Amino acid sequence: MKKIFLLLGLAAALGLSACGGTQGTTQAAPAAQNTAAASTQSTHKAILTVDGHKLxxxxxxxxxxxxxxxxxxxxxEFKDFSGMEKIAYFDRRLDEKGQKVGCHPMAGDLCVYQPWGNLSIFYVDFKDDSNLIPIGHLEEGLDIIKAQSGNFTATLTKAE
Incomplete structure (x- = not known):
C-alpha cells in the first residue's frame, strides 16, 4: 500500500513539474518579441515622392x-512587373556584402532582387523567394503605387 501511495505521489510531482516547464516556455516568448522589436528600432526614415504624394x-x-x-x-524610373510589383534599376548595384538574402515579401515591402540588382516595391503579397533582399517597407500610400500605370518617376529622399 505504501508503494502505491509513493508511486502516486511521484506521478503527481512529475505532472506538476511538467506544467511548470510549460510556464517557463511561455515566459520566454515575450523576451524574443522584445529582441525583435529592439532590432527594428535601428532604422532609417525616408520619403518616396510619387505624383506629388509624399509616402x-x-x-x-x-x-x-x-x-x-x-x-x-x-x-x-519605375515600371510594373508581373502585376505584383513596381521595379526600378539603380545606376550601380547596392552593397550586398554580408546581407541576408531570402524573404517572404508582403504588400508594401521594398526588396532588391539579387540576380538583377533592381529595387522592387511589392503591392501584393508574394511567395518566399531566396533571391530577394528585404530592405524596407512603405508605411502608407500603397494604393498610390498600385494605381501608377505605365512607367513613372519617383524620388526617394531622407526624411527630415
Missing part, C-alpha cells in the same frame, strides 16, 4: 538598405 518609407539597418540611404536623394 513614408522605413529602411532596415542592413548593408543594402544602408547603402541606399547613403545615396539619397535618388530619382528612379
Amino acid at each position: 513614408p518609407v522605413t529602411l532596415r539597418s542592413e548593408p543594402s538598405a544602408n547603402d541606399l540611404y547613403s545615396r539619397l536623394p535618388l530619382t528612379l
Whole structure:
C-alpha cells in the first residue's frame, strides 16, 4: 500500500513539474518579441515622392538598405512587373556584402532582387523567394503605387 501511495505521489510531482516547464516556455516568448522589436528600432526614415504624394518609407539597418540611404536623394524610373510589383534599376548595384538574402515579401515591402540588382516595391503579397533582399517597407500610400500605370518617376529622399 505504501508503494502505491509513493508511486502516486511521484506521478503527481512529475505532472506538476511538467506544467511548470510549460510556464517557463511561455515566459520566454515575450523576451524574443522584445529582441525583435529592439532590432527594428535601428532604422532609417525616408520619403518616396510619387505624383506629388509624399509616402513614408522605413529602411532596415542592413548593408543594402544602408547603402541606399547613403545615396539619397535618388530619382528612379519605375515600371510594373508581373502585376505584383513596381521595379526600378539603380545606376550601380547596392552593397550586398554580408546581407541576408531570402524573404517572404508582403504588400508594401521594398526588396532588391539579387540576380538583377533592381529595387522592387511589392503591392501584393508574394511567395518566399531566396533571391530577394528585404530592405524596407512603405508605411502608407500603397494604393498610390498600385494605381501608377505605365512607367513613372519617383524620388526617394531622407526624411527630415
